[in-house]
Every structure is written in C-alpha cells, then in structure tokens.
Amino acid sequence: MSQPMLTVKQAGPLALIQDAGRFGVGHLGVTQGGAADWIAFRWANWLLGNPLESAALEIVMGGNLTLVANSDVRLALTGADLAATLDGQPLTPNDSFMMQAGQTLVFRQPKKGLRAYLAFPGGLDAPEVLGSQACTAREQIGGLHEDGKPLKTGDQLTWKGSSATPRQLPQGTQLPLPDSEETVLDMVLGSQAAHFAGRSLFDAFNQPWTVDQRADRMGIRLTGKALNSRLGGIVSEGIPLGAVQIPPDGQPIILMNDRQTIGGYPRLGALTPMACARLAQCLPGTKVRLQPISATQAQAAYRAQLLKWQ
Amino acid sequence: MKLRLETAAMDALTVRLFDAIDESNMAWIMAADEALRRAFDHALIDLIPSYTTLLVHYDCQKLTFAQATTLVRSALRNLTPADAQQGQLHEIPVWYDERVGPELPIVAQRAGLSVEALIERHCSHDYCVFALGFAPGYGFMGLVDEAIATPRLKTPRRRVAAGSVGIADRQTAIYPLLSPGGWNILGRTAVPLFEHAKRGEPLLRPGDKVRFKAISQSEFEAAGGDTTPLEERS
Known part of the structure; x- marks a missing residue:
C-alpha cells in the first residue's frame, strides 16, 4: 500500500509550506519566513492536536488549487474563507474535517481574508533548512524540492503523524481577519x-x-x-x-x-x-x-x- | 563609540554604537554581539549586527521591555573592542575575466588603471564583513580603495550568477545564489558561499575578513568553477 498523501492535481497561484519561521539566522542574511498569519496557522495545528508550530500549507487566494487524497485523513482549515469545497460541498473554515480517499479539495477565491491554513496530522513532511521548513522563494530555501518554490501540479504532500486528536475552537475565538469598514x-x-x-x-x-x-x-x-x-x-x-x-x-x-x-x-x-x-x-x-x-x-x-x- | 538604545518594535531594540560606516567599528560591534548573546542567552531570538548597529530581537515571554532595556545596558557596560584576529580570514580565489566579470574593463578604465592593476588593487586589502543581507550569505564588505570605487549599474541585471564578485561604491561582495543585482561584476569564485541543500550554513559571518586572490581560468575550472559567461545567463 502506498504512503498516505495528497496530490496536487492543479496548483493555484501561491501555496507554500510554512512553519513558525527560521530564527537565530538573521545575522547570516537569512530571512525569518514562516506563516504570515501566525495566529490562524497555530489554530490550524491546534485543531488537530499537533505541536502548534508544525509545518502547514499557507494558501494565498486559492485560485483553484486542487488536492486529491489517496487515503482517509483528518485535516484542519483556518484563516481566510477561500470558498473551499470537498467534492463540491462547501467547507466551514476554522474546523477540522475528514477527507476520504479519492475526494477532491478545491480552494477557489477569497470570500473573506487572503490566506488560509491547511494543517495535517503531525505536520507536513518537508526538508528542514537552518532549523525550519519555511519556504522562501526569494532565497531559494525550503519547500518540497528545496528550491523555495510554491506547490506545483504533481507535487505530493505527506505528513508526519498517523492520526489526529481533533478538537474544536474555544467558544468566542476571534481569528485575525480584516474588518468590513476599517x-x-x-x-x-x-x-x-x-x-x-x-x-x-x-x-x-x-x-x-x-x-x-x-x-x-x-x-x-x-x-x-x-x-x-x-x-x-x-x-x-x-x-x-x-x-x-x-x-x-x-x-x-x-x-x-x-x-x-x-x-x-x-x-x-x-x-x-x-x-x-x-x-x-x-x-x-x-x-x-x-x-x-x-x-x-x-x-x-x-x-x-x-x-x-x- | 557612544551607546544609544532605540525602540525598534514590540520585542526588538536597536543598539546604536556609531553614526557612519568605518572598518574600525567592527571590533566594537562584534564585542557587543558577543556580550549581548551571552547576556540574553535563551531569551535571544535573533541578533543582527550591521555597520553601526545591532538589532536585538528578544523573547518577550521571558523578558519585559524594561528588563530587556536594562539587560542591554548592563551587558554593554565597560565594553572593550574585540580582538581584530577574532573573525575568521577567508581567502577567496577569483577568476577575474571579462567573460564572467563584464565590468572588469569598465571599472579599470574609470579608475585609470590597467585590468591587471585593478585586480591587484582589489586583492590588496583584507576586507571586513560588515553585515549579511540582501540574500542568505551575501556579505557586505569593504572598504575598497577609493580609486576603484564605482557606483552601482544604472539598471540592475535580472540574473547574476552565483559566485560573482562585484563592487558598488566602496563595498565589495560575492553573490551566493543566482539573483538579480546591480553591482559591477569583476569575476567569479568557485567557493560555495551557501550550500543550503547540503545542510550547510553561509560561509561568511559579520566580523570576518576576506582576502581575494586572482587565479587562472584553468585553476578556476579545476576548482569546479562554472565558466558560462555572465551575459549568456540573462
């Protein structure tokens, strides 16, 4: 049986593997990187019972990023509402959900906010460079292929954990989204x-x-x-x-x-x-x-x- | 040296020691770097030394703003400059050639020197690494002889090959990765500046010294250098 994974059937404009960032290397000219909305990122990991700084996917805009699962897996989605659907059914952000083998997850366009975070059991599996899995295009560091590039069609996402211990956001939790006026x-x-x-x-x-x-x-x-x-x-x-x-x-x-x-x-x-x-x-x-x-x-x-x- | 402490962010302080760029600053900056690393220990998140300052990013779960300020002041009390020998000296072999360093004749002509004399001038000083930035492992070094100081290109190149050695005003640098850049390129080195894919760390550190050494094309190739002309890459 092949390893559980999500395959990128279609890449959107920008989806990056991010963790909390690369620290202690600023004096070497290496940037911090990491999830830009660090609060939504941590809640995504929290929802699966992961260590809070586990690598997740930062999805910008959506743009029809399409992922297909080869086995059942529990994922968590927080941050922007990018009109995500699972086999055509709308997904509610800020919750975890079961994705079954053969199902298709699509991120379309921003309804509110700009960046969604998709967390995986135990965190995404990707090479670590200078103590972090954060992906920085400008520096050609991080990512699945260690070239700092965003996800591309055909990429395969694997994760470190075998199962999740899902939980719900505490009542009244506010995530950092823009206000309608100012x-x-x-x-x-x-x-x-x-x-x-x-x-x-x-x-x-x-x-x-x-x-x-x-x-x-x-x-x-x-x-x-x-x-x-x-x-x-x-x-x-x-x-x-x-x-x-x-x-x-x-x-x-x-x-x-x-x-x-x-x-x-x-x-x-x-x-x-x-x-x-x-x-x-x-x-x-x-x-x-x-x-x-x-x-x-x-x-x-x-x-x-x-x-x-x- | 006159210590000034400035608020940079919620959890970051700028320690200002000087106002202008000078090679003699670095002995003080590196002494302050060491003292701050020791004093902040596990409460330090990042410490970025530069030409005249150090940026201290501390963990505000461990220290309040007031505690961090007091800690900087006590760490830098009675500071004495670091030993000039403390930084590492790197000898960097460079193939100076127009094919990989298209500004070589232009910089020479501007300085009123032959290409050979320009190369000799560029190799005649142990340059100080003031700061790393722009790209991982990109060391801003100086100061080059005033006679060969040359302003940046009017239009930056979109692609400068890894290992390219350049001059901008009185500073010199080596491009660690293929990147855009506006410095005058004089040659190329085969020494890897940052091999992150091999889990390496950048070669240069602030306070290090760099001495360039001219080598021939065959020596450059023997060292694994890529002789693809710069302009063919753009």
Missing part, C-alpha cells in the same frame, strides 16, 4: 519617529490607508497622504517584523516575514505581531488605520494571545 493595526512607535515632521506623525495615525496591489510576503505597501522623514537614507541596519518603512515617496511599506534582514530606509516604528497577522489577511484595496500602542501594552496583548493555546 481594519485597525496596532503599531509601536520607534525611536526614529522623532525624525518625522509633526504633521507626518499626525497623518500617520489620522487617515485611512489603503493596502496597495504591491503586496507580498516581503512587504505590503500602504497608500495615502505621504509621510516625510528628515532622515534621508540611513546606514543599513537590522529590520524587525512589521517595520513601517518610509521610502522617499512617503508611502509606507510594512515589512513582513520574508523581508530583507537589513535595510536603509527610515522607519516610523513596527506593527505588533498581531497586527501583522491581520494585515496578512488584507486584500489590496482594504482600508486600514494605524493605531499607536506602547511596547509594554503590545507585549501584554501578545502574551494573552499565547495563553489561549496553553
């Missing part, structure tokens, strides 16, 4: 904010920003009234997750999981990890608002989030 993103003001004109500091927090088309796992550009820094270029320095970088055109770029490790544009601050997860779910055109928060408050909210999984 999505609020918490941001910790950085020390370089002192080099921005007072007017720009006001504008940063008092206007709706629009998520631009130019958005990927490296950075997400926001458009709105331009912000001006008195710093021109700066000497390149390490960049944290969520950094709000202001290039000369004054339109912020939020640096995400696959960002370059060092960079030389002035920064207003950084989104909190929870705000990064929400932003990762925003389609181009979504209205967002930046909201200042202290590092201490942000850490308290982050710890409270982690407690939900204990």
Whole structure:
C-alpha cells in the first residue's frame, strides 16, 4: 500500500509550506519566513492536536488549487474563507474535517481574508533548512524540492503523524481577519519617529490607508497622504517584523516575514505581531488605520494571545 | 563609540554604537554581539549586527521591555573592542575575466588603471564583513580603495550568477545564489558561499575578513568553477 498523501492535481497561484519561521539566522542574511498569519496557522495545528508550530500549507487566494487524497485523513482549515469545497460541498473554515480517499479539495477565491491554513496530522513532511521548513522563494530555501518554490501540479504532500486528536475552537475565538469598514493595526512607535515632521506623525495615525496591489510576503505597501522623514537614507541596519518603512515617496511599506534582514530606509516604528497577522489577511484595496500602542501594552496583548493555546 | 538604545518594535531594540560606516567599528560591534548573546542567552531570538548597529530581537515571554532595556545596558557596560584576529580570514580565489566579470574593463578604465592593476588593487586589502543581507550569505564588505570605487549599474541585471564578485561604491561582495543585482561584476569564485541543500550554513559571518586572490581560468575550472559567461545567463 502506498504512503498516505495528497496530490496536487492543479496548483493555484501561491501555496507554500510554512512553519513558525527560521530564527537565530538573521545575522547570516537569512530571512525569518514562516506563516504570515501566525495566529490562524497555530489554530490550524491546534485543531488537530499537533505541536502548534508544525509545518502547514499557507494558501494565498486559492485560485483553484486542487488536492486529491489517496487515503482517509483528518485535516484542519483556518484563516481566510477561500470558498473551499470537498467534492463540491462547501467547507466551514476554522474546523477540522475528514477527507476520504479519492475526494477532491478545491480552494477557489477569497470570500473573506487572503490566506488560509491547511494543517495535517503531525505536520507536513518537508526538508528542514537552518532549523525550519519555511519556504522562501526569494532565497531559494525550503519547500518540497528545496528550491523555495510554491506547490506545483504533481507535487505530493505527506505528513508526519498517523492520526489526529481533533478538537474544536474555544467558544468566542476571534481569528485575525480584516474588518468590513476599517481594519485597525496596532503599531509601536520607534525611536526614529522623532525624525518625522509633526504633521507626518499626525497623518500617520489620522487617515485611512489603503493596502496597495504591491503586496507580498516581503512587504505590503500602504497608500495615502505621504509621510516625510528628515532622515534621508540611513546606514543599513537590522529590520524587525512589521517595520513601517518610509521610502522617499512617503508611502509606507510594512515589512513582513520574508523581508530583507537589513535595510536603509527610515522607519516610523513596527506593527505588533498581531497586527501583522491581520494585515496578512488584507486584500489590496482594504482600508486600514494605524493605531499607536506602547511596547509594554503590545507585549501584554501578545502574551494573552499565547495563553489561549496553553 | 557612544551607546544609544532605540525602540525598534514590540520585542526588538536597536543598539546604536556609531553614526557612519568605518572598518574600525567592527571590533566594537562584534564585542557587543558577543556580550549581548551571552547576556540574553535563551531569551535571544535573533541578533543582527550591521555597520553601526545591532538589532536585538528578544523573547518577550521571558523578558519585559524594561528588563530587556536594562539587560542591554548592563551587558554593554565597560565594553572593550574585540580582538581584530577574532573573525575568521577567508581567502577567496577569483577568476577575474571579462567573460564572467563584464565590468572588469569598465571599472579599470574609470579608475585609470590597467585590468591587471585593478585586480591587484582589489586583492590588496583584507576586507571586513560588515553585515549579511540582501540574500542568505551575501556579505557586505569593504572598504575598497577609493580609486576603484564605482557606483552601482544604472539598471540592475535580472540574473547574476552565483559566485560573482562585484563592487558598488566602496563595498565589495560575492553573490551566493543566482539573483538579480546591480553591482559591477569583476569575476567569479568557485567557493560555495551557501550550500543550503547540503545542510550547510553561509560561509561568511559579520566580523570576518576576506582576502581575494586572482587565479587562472584553468585553476578556476579545476576548482569546479562554472565558466558560462555572465551575459549568456540573462
């Protein structure tokens, strides 16, 4: 009998194997990577009783990604509603489900949010590079073929566990999806904010920003009234997750999981990890608002989030 | 050296030691790197040294913002520069040739030097690895002799072969992977900078030194070098 697997019958535009990310290697120029909506990713693993940082599939947009099972397997789906169907029957996100041998799972297009996470028993089986299975196209690292490439037609997904211990999301659990009107993103003001004109500091927090088309796992550009820094270029320095970088055109770029490790544009601050997860779910055109928060408050909210999984 | 501590993110601090790029910074940066690694220990998630700063990403489940700030200050009190010999010295053999380094004659002409004199100039200094970035294992090194400093190409190439050795302003670097790039390419090395598929780690680390050594085409080929001309790859 052949190994239990899912075969990619048709590849969508972008489905990547991701785990929590690659840490402790930033000084070697290696980016963090990892699931962009780390909260939905962890809930997907939680639903199957997996270790929370087990490798899963990050599915962007859907685009008719089609997977076929060769044996019965329990999977979990969280994050964006990509109008997924199992043999034509709609699947409810944020739950686990049985996929039977011969059944077909299709992800069509975003109904709400942008990235769905599909978890497998025990986590996906894929080579580990520098301590992580995260797949980074720009760096040609990770993925089934160790070339950083997204899933392609004919790929075969296998997993590490033989069975799952399914559970349900706790009552009232909120996942980081965009709000219908304006999505609020918490941001910790950085020390370089002192080099921005007072007017720009006001504008940063008092206007709706629009998520631009130019958005990927490296950075997400926001458009709105331009912000001006008195710093021109700066000497390149390490960049944290969520950094709000202001290039000369004054339109912020939020640096995400696959960002370059060092960079030389002035920064207003950084989104909190929870705000990064929400932003990762925003389609181009979504209205967002930046909201200042202290590092201490942000850490308290982050710890409270982690407690939900204990 | 003057220590300034800046908020970079919820759980990251920028430790600023200098304002301008200088080779002498690195002894201090690497001493700070070592002191911070030791002080933060398991509470350290990532530490990214660069030309004038270090970014400390700490685990905020283990340390509060206030504790992290205090820890940086105590770790860097009485800091003394690291021993200049501490970083590893890498000798990198390079086949300098127009076929794999199309800017070789252009950079030479701009500097008013023969190609041979340019190569000698590029090989005459032990370059300091200031930071890694742009791509895994891509070391920003310097400073090259002012006479051969050359601005980046106006239009970056879409594909620069792995092992390509280039100059941009007063910095020099080796492309670890096939990638886009706008540096002036002078030659190619067969030394692997990052063989992740073989579970290796990048060769260069911040604070290391690099000395280039000119080799012939036959030596380059004997070392397993790929002689495919650069422009044929684009």
